[in-house]
Amino acid sequence: MRIGVLTGGGDCPGLNAVIRAVVRRSIVTYEYDVLGVRNGWKGMIDGDVEPLGLYAVSGILHRGGTILGTSRTNPMKNKDDVRRLMDNMQRYEIDALCAVGGNDTLHVALELFNRGVKVVGIPKTIDNDILGTDFTFGFNTAVTIVTEAIDRLHTTAESHHRVMVVEVMGRHSGWIAVMSGIAGGADMILIPEVPFDLNKVCDTLKKRHKQKKFSILVVAEGAVPTDGELVLAGEGTDEFGNVRLGGIGQVLGHEIEKRSGIETRVTILGHIQRGGSPTAYDRILATRFGVRAVDAIAEGQFGKMVALRSEDIVLLDIEKAILENKKVDMRLYGIAEIFFG
Secondary structure (H helix, E strand, O other): OOOEEEEHHHHHOHHHHHHHHHHHHHHHHHHEEEEEOOOOOHHHHHHEEOOOHHHOOOOOOOOOOOOOOOOOHHHHHHHHHHHHHHHHHHHHOOOEEEEEOOOOHHHHHHHHOOOOOOOOEEEEEOOOOOOOOOEEEOOOHHHHHHHHHHHHHHHHHHHHOEEEEEEOOOOOOOOOHHHHHHHOOOEEEEEEOEEEEEEHHHHHHHHHHOOOOOEEEEOOOOEEEEEOOOEEEEEEOOOOOOEEEEOOOHHHHHHHHHHHOEEEEEEEOOHHHHHHHOOHHHHHHHHHHHHHEEEEEEEHOOOOEEEEEOEEEEEEEEEHOOOOOOOOOOHHHHHHHOOOO
């Protein structure tokens, strides 16, 4: 059997650990051949593939990004791309495909499965917003990076008696903001799930400033004020129709300083959250995902996605696993709120 593996969407720490696990499980356990597909679905359309052996994945476990490259290409946008993709599956004799990615990549995987492609999905997103799995790899690394940044910002915030606004990733869900905010001792956390009242935010910060003289506010990029809209970083959308978010931190910083009179600075962590080596947790989770995906192929379990449920790696129907974006558990956000102000 010959397996193809691709990584789609945004990069994140742990992708190389998945690729390594898929290759080693395929070759060592089942004696399968493996083809790496370059640049996500674009590579499948263009026929840009390469053989992956044990040597090719040696020494990549600790590396960030993906050795295969990635893209946000949507092959379902036109019939010609779908035809070319299907033709290349036959041309390179790819019997089954491991698709590693977030909601957009997995939606394409589902569409292809419905067209007869033998595909298994592996969930990837630092936002941790895929419904079917407790955690996605890359998320733990992102939370660790943001927590360290918050720790560092505490000292300058306290020294200068400032409000420090930290903008983090989180388009639909505020998992990074909540987890890193709790771990870093943030004084307020704003997330997409809970629209915020800017007047209340400023009142809380002014009240706190009378005693503590500094504050740390963490905001997810998709957070929305009760009387406003999403802040966009630019016009247009990607091939999946997603707008480009970014800038809510700057808006907040300006309004907080104007309304409260407290000096305010903004730090937008952006793609720093995606970069660098994965944590030990993410390396292990990604490895377990990759191994289970190949086992699923060997078992003939297609149209499935591997997922973490409690301590177990299980298989779920892709269709059910990506019904909607996973939102922050409000019980967790309730814990965070205890420390606001």
